[in-house]
Amino acid sequence: MAILSNNFVAGATLSTQFAGCLCAIRSRHLQWLGSVMMHKLSLVSDVKGETSCSNSVRLNESSAVRVVLSTAIPGLICEEEKEEDVVPIENEEIESSFHENGLVPWGGSDFDDFGSALGGVNEGPATSESVVVSQQGVQFLEEMDAEVLSKRVLVLSRRNKVRSALELFRSMELAGLHPNAHACNSLLSSLLRNGLNDNAMRVFRFMKDKTITTQHTYSLMLKAVAHAQGCDSSLRMFMELEEEGLGNKDFDVVVYNTIISICGRKNYWHKCERLWMKMKEDGLTATKVTYSLLISVFIRCGQYELAIDAYKEMVQNGYKPNADISQAIIKACTKEGKSDLALSIYHNMLNNGIEPNLITCNALINSLGKVGKVELAFKVYNITKSLGHTPDAYTMNALVSALYRASRPGDALLLFDNIMREQPSQLNIHLYNNALMSCSKLGLWNRALQLLWKMETSGLSLSTASCNLVISACEVARKPEIALQVYEHMIYKNCPPDMFTHLSLVRSCIWGSLWTEIEEILKQVSPNASLYNAVIQGMCLRGKIDSAKKMYTRMHEKGLKPDGKTRALMLQNLQKS
Template identity: 65%
Template sequence: MLVTTKGHGLACQKGVYLPNNGKDRNYCRSYCCGGYGGSAMKTRRIHVGTCELNVVSVSMKGLTWFGCVRLKKPQMSLQFVSVTMRNSLIGSGVVACNESELVSEDNRQNELVRRGIDQFDMDPLGQKLPPWGIVSDNYELVSNEKEEQDLVESGQDQFDMDSRGQTFPLQQGSDINNEKIVQSPSLLNNRVTVNESRVLFLEETDENELSRRILMLSRSNKIRSALELLRSMEFSGLQPNIHACNSLLSCLVRHELHEDALRVFEFMKKNEITTGHAYSLILKTVAGTKGCDSALDMFVELEAFSRERKDFDVIVYNTMISVCGKEKNWVETERIWRSMKENDYHGTQVTYSLLVSIFVRCGRNELAIEAYSEMVQNGLKPREDTMHAAIGACSKKGNRDLALNIFQNMLDHGLKPNLIACNALINLLGKAGEIKLAFKVFKILKSLGHTPDEYTWNALLSGLYRAKQHVYVLQLFERIKREQKSQLNEHLYITALMSCQKLGLWDRALQLVWQVEASGLSVSTASYNLVIGACEVAKKPKVALEVYEHMVHRKCPPNTFTYLSLIRSCIWASLWDEVEEIL
């Protein structure tokens, strides 16, 4: 077996033979002691009487014993006191004995002292033992992945522990160049992605100081060092604070190390140091890597877990609402919103802005209006984009009063409604027959510096037509044609043709159709039907038949409304042959 001791200024490593196949642990056949670090050592003499050894570990056939050693006299009489080993640092299959005694033979030790043989750096096979490495403030232990896995599976991972609870791996046999470590139970089946982070021998055991180091490493984007320090604290039974874990988690997410972020989150969850910030980061990570459904499943699980600890906050709900909004999943968005209120979380300005925007995009205007109204009732000030979306929702649902109220509030607070909101309000007022208010909003639109577009003109013309002000429709159309000819489209022409039909202005209707054809725009069947209808109102059946022939010549297929209008015109003029032909 291998005996390893460590103390103030001394380090001892030696293979020891126990007689009777290891059944008798009270005697050791050989023992070698050597100076280490700042110990006083001369060529022919070792000052063993002035030293104190802190730790001894004995390993043989899967059994490991840990104890303290105190040298009370130069004759190397040893006294051992049992030391408790943390279960989390012992691999499966390793057995730690509670107490044992190991008494060296005084004659053997005295002989070694007299001879002054420097054998502290040689193992029984004559191979050189390397000194325990030191990296800056910490002892650094490098794991060999393949051998480490073999040791974990065979239960041979064995650790030493010094009097301060710090750990270092025990060397096996003569294979002393391969130092090995055991992973923490929480990470046994989940290896760290960043080059398999190492375990450090922590001389500093203050949790606040170590947490500060993790925080600074994370802010400096030194990911590997931060993970190593976190893992080392876990091995040593130390726990970083919440701020350090959140900073490390944010650093991992920022560098798209998602698997490592999930492992750090599980560590936080196991130690009950999770926060709303950690939940939000991990849910966004899962949504980005595994999709919205996976994030929803995790959210349901975490929501149930957090009810006991009350560590959820409204930001977590905002995160999931945003995730669902990107997928236009308004059903889950509404469910999360209702769940948030049931759990007594009050929405913020961001919450309601997201809800209004998502519901409007998904066509759920009634839910958007409900969310906006609840926002105002809770005393929250809506943002400008939220007001614009709410006006659009009111326009589609015909909620005239709320739309006007929102528009007026924007003007009162010095906000500038955009062109889309103005057009939506003009369209809403036009549908409601409020033509004067519609043109008042049109003037405000121009005073705000917006240029009317085709949607603006279409809303005004449609409002005038619904108000049966057909003459004003044609006047406004002529104005548009003079000032904004480039904005003319088929919808504007059709509105003007509808007014011509109502007024019986068949010649004006013909001119509009010829203009459309000359401009290169396509003339639909509905446009020709309106011209034929204007001829019917004006009692011009022959003109209507000519329009019909022109329509067929341009390969524009007539429909039932075309034939009905023609038949009515021909019956009035007693053109029975034409009626028979049309039939």
């Protein structure tokens, strides 16, 4: 038993010594692996020209040993790395980290100088300086397959782990690899989303140098430049890229839509038109989005003809306009007086199950009324009610105005009376003026006075245009005394008369032979050739030749020039005398 016990103790001692030797051997082996990895990294750094630069790649001993340990003993990864793989980096942490590493915000980039900001094609191939490398911004790449690493960059970018994605991107570049276009675009989008615009510009320059840019790349950068530097800088960047010959090769309709949208925000309609023409020259077919952008910009800027042209081309290319486009084009047609085209688009909307809104219906009713198509205007009015819209003051005003323009002032007054009786809340100064125009046309001076009194009692302010219409009604009815009373009421209410007030009043007084009142009016107003012409012509027609001669002489003394009719009447009466 003693012998067995001694053997057992000796065996345990030998096993302990053997385990210690194994540990020492493993430790020396790990130290050797670490020195080898440090040597390899230094060789890579020397090849890339980074050995003497302040931004050189350096891995300290602890990080190198940790990499070796993670390689030699799988599963030996610290908890920080596990957490970094699942916890998104906050924006504050990203910004502070990059500022500490000397990465300036986009304000440091000068987009006014295209060559320095983007790195034109005349520059040499991108080196490691094209992406700023921090002292701890490199990862050891176990995997050397570019596609596998590209997927990792893509996943990190989508998870908003910008720091890890950018470090992996830097490491790939130092190893002579580069991510594919999809991964670069995702990284570019993530950088822009987090406000790291300076780094985004460097990634863009890298992609441009490696010729892996896509249409999505240019769209991202154009929008980013527009946000940071404005529309002009973005447009200048677009034009410079075209001059480099990238336009015909890489620009598609999406890129054009992006720059058109950017210009449209500043209402640069002429630049949008030029881009539209350039698309055609490049053989690109505009999409529905293109036409929607163009129509919106053109209508907002009052370029209705261009909007209609874009709409016609859109229909010719087989695109069906939606409700917004159709209603916008109806507005453009009504502004240009193209009521037939507006009515055709209106019918197409109804046939396609699209309900026009009240504003569109009102615009169409008003447009039809202006060209005398009263029956069609009332048909649209009935359809408007059937769609569930409640006609407003604009609707009723368009209908009353349509009847007046169609030389149906009596019907216009009947419709106005119906509105006053059934929808008094819709009455406004425009409806009253339309009714007063009908009274003036028919010479209904008493009805005009009633409406003027109704306006004042309903709280509407007395306007010069309304009083002029009442005086005009008195002129047609040969009621100069009433016209003078309305004129005095205007002065009392501090409603300033204008030239049309005095002209109508003078003509009314001529028919009533109120010459004294005419003299008083001429004394109160500043000398005006139209007034003197009206007075002289009225005197000649009423047989007051001597008074006409005196007024003609006074007119010349005041330096006023008579019109052709006045001169003809004076010559005719001088020959008779």
